[in-house]
Amino acid sequence: MFGKAARMVRHLEATGVGLPSDHAVVVDAPDARAAEAVAGARRGAYESARALLAATREKADWTLRHESVRALAEVAVDDAAWLNAWRAESPDDPDALVVEAFRRISEAGRVRTAAYAKDVTQDQFRAFFALLDDALPVVEAAVAANPGDPVPWSPVLSHCLGVQAPRDVFDDCLLRALACGPHHLPTHLQAVQYLSAKWYGSHEEMLDHAARAAADAPQESPVRALEVVALTEVGVEEDGRGRRTGRKGGQASPGADRIDGIIATAQAYSAARPPEDRGARLIRNHLVWALNRQERWAESLDVYRSIGRHATEYPWGYAGDPLQAFLHFRDHARSRLAASVPRNGTVPAPVVPLPESALPRAAREIAYVPTSPQRASQELLLCGATVRLAPAGRWTLMEAAPSQETPGKRGRRATLLRLDGLAKVAETAFDAARLTVLVAHCEGDDSRALIAVGKGSTTARHRWAGPGATPSQEVAQQHAELFVAAAGSGDAREVARLLRDPGEPSELLIRTLAALGLPPLPVGFGERPEVLDGVRGATVHRARSLWQGMKDFMSDDTDPNPPLQLDGR
Secondary structure, three states, X not given: OHHHHHHHHHHHHHHOOOOOXXXXXXXXXXXXXXXXXXXXXXXXXXXXXXXXXXHHHHHOOHHHHHHHHHHHHHHHHHOOHHHHHHXXXXXXXXXXXXXXXXXXXXXXXXXXXXXXXXXXXXXXXXXXXXXXXXXXXXXXXXXXXXXXXXXXXHHHHHHHHHOOOOHXXXXXXXXXXXXXXXXXXXXXXXXXHHHOOOOOOOHHHHHHHHHHHHHHOOOOOHHHHOHHHHHHHHHHHHHHHHHHHOOOOOXXXXXXXXHHHHHHHHHHHHHOOOOXXXXXHHHHHHHHHHHHHOOOHHHHHHHHHHHOOEEOHHHHHHHOOHXXXXXXXXXXXXXXXXXXXXXXXXXXXXXXXXXXXXXXXXXOEEEEEOOOHHHHHHHOOOOOOOEEEEEEOOEEEEEEOOOOOOOOOOOHHHHHOOOOOHHHHHHHHOOOOOOOEEEEEEOOOOOEEEEEEEOOEEEEEEEEOOHHHOOOHHHHHHHHHHHHHHHOOOOHHHHHHHHOOOOOHHHHHHHHHHHOOOOOOOOOOOOOOOOOOOOOOOEEEOOOOHHHHHHHHOOOOXXXXXXXXXXXX
């Protein structure tokens, strides 16, 4: 048993080659053009949205149009003042109408929630159906305003699903939607939902629809791999039935040969697309879901590499918080692959081109630990990480440092504990001491993040990445309050305003740290690693073996690092 565990630890780091760090992963990152329009809507202005949607309609760019309309509608559910002003000025504008149609359906969905019917109250159902009734005239008006547009048909099909429309009504709406855009992926995703066994169809009907759509689609279309999305629904329905009844009987599952064929088709589509390709994102996320279910770990990790930073809410939302689910299953695939490597074997090398976000680069992050360097070093003894510590008033600044024993590597225990970033180090090292740590993180030239870690987990994470990363007011306020509590000072309202500012990320991080009363970032942050090297009073805390760490932890010596480790002057 111990030999197998040792092999897993030895191979675990190799399984992470080509995978971006946890904190670099984002869910449903919008197109830059859509992000600008969304940022304007959050500020209460509709001009950017109007210009963008008019351009997508004129160019028949239905993919960007659908993505933009959906994102704008979500903003309008929280605050529709900008959309109401747009509609008041141009009541027959097909672009304003389609956003309003999406908004109405989304609003109804929020009332019902995504819970199973047995968990939805009668009051929720009554409000849900009332909102759907009110939405119908708007949805019909959006379709009529731009007859050749497939995008307004998405809320039509969602309406059919919600009101439990008869099959002939749904089939007619689906045919009319496909007449506008036969290879429009969102239309086929709606069909997969309606025809799934959990709603009004069966595994066979759903898979047959996906197979027919895929056969007719161009090679470059994601619809070419639609069956892998249907395969997700098969698994979700079977797992849900198992939880509800204690058994997985019922619908006949597709055979192993059909599953293998569906996966092979999706793999071929993924391999033909470049890393982090926007059009392939959804298919790749469903493909990795399918490979995980089949326990094909090496192939799964190759797809994770092609996904890069870009997780999607569908399917990961089925497993809880989409981001956390994506990272959890990625970690699980790494562990299972590492454990499966035979004695004297090696982890398979990646067989796909690596995305730019996964190429090796120096970690650029600084942690703010609310204690002295001596106490911080004491708490780090059992952690297995090598870090540099520097005093900064009541705070200790912490950065990653190379290991003296294994330069360029973290070591086996750090690998096992997933210490691939300072937030992970803080989760492991400072839980027992009840220290809440803040981590400033640089994710490239155009992105910055601030992370709060307390009680052994990440409690808040905000990412500045330009207009498209602007959170809702509610989320910004929640994160601001957690950051203020972690820092012990600051005005949560001012911090929330900075979190929602779509301006330059590096400047906003600096201003937020100042608003929280934190020491300024060291010179060179975001430009080079080891910015604490040479800072007065800086010391290197060296990773210990578990046994040595326990001995040092129980020692009476209050300074576990000898003076020889001083970096400063």
